[in-house]
Amino acid sequence: MSTVTGWFMNNLRYNAYFGLFIQNRNYAARKGTRQKARKNKIKTVIEKVQFIPHAERINKTKIIKFKIDPFKEIDDSGRPKVVDDVWYVKCHQEPVLSLQAAVEAHCETHHPTLYNDLNAFINARIELNLQREKKTRTMGMVTNLVHLPHIFELNENRRILAFCKNKDDQKIATEAGATFVGGMELIKKIQEGKFLYKDYDYIVSHVDILPDLLLIRGLLKRKLPNTKQGSLGDNMDTLVKRFKEGIEYTLEPDETFKKYGVIDVAFGKLNMDVKKLKENFSILINNIYSMKPRISEPFILRVQITSFPSPERFKIDFNQFLSEKVKEIEEGKEEEEEDDRTAVIALQ
16 A cells, blocks of 8 residues: 555544544534423413404503592682573582581482481581692691580491599599590500500590500500690590590592692581581581691682582582681781791892
């Protein structure tokens, strides 16, 4: 065999072996990657669905309701006044009635021939401007309790817990309507976890037991009696009756328009005397007006009288029910604001 032939045969063998080796390695690498891919592959199961009519196949789009600014609805000064007995509500000013006329109108709708419920609650729907001193701040949710002069059935069973040391005060609290009354022994039971104080709606206390009551202030938290809420004092009869017979109302701000809020609260029943309803409403509106922040804009925007299940709302003039003290305080605030403005101008 010649030298050239030997060289050719050696190269041929080398290339053949090298090619087989490369093919084996490539095949092994592909085999491993394929096994991993099979493991990671997610199997999609196709479920057979019955025939669906074409009308049902259409996707139901969500209906988006756009809210109208309530301030624009309340301010109807640009609309013409009502002249006839029949008018289009959206195109005319809302008639302003007296409280007596509004109550009489609801009595007609609740006549036995219609809703047949002369014992229905009569509510005040009070719309408020929640703007505070700073334009970026507004009032939040507020819950308050007001004791009206003329009591009516609330269809509520309120549980009241009373704390007092003296046995005479404990007896007075029980006669006033307290659900449970106790002293130091009750405080010890609460500390040991043997008394469920959370089952009670309101907690009142006499002033003499307040130092001992501070031992469980971490447990009572917001229910701890204090003078601001009117749950702390020296007259147990007044304290218990205030929370037993009082009317609770809640100021609920609007989710979209933060400056706008509503209070819907009952202040009597249709079968009550109109004079009693007026006195209850006067106390209620003055209590709400006392929350007004120091702003020049009006706080109470509109008051409507309602009575479920009737959908009717009758607007009334509430300014005549505001007490002179509230008006004097309001005038004093306006004078202070004017003095502040003049002082700023003088400094400039």
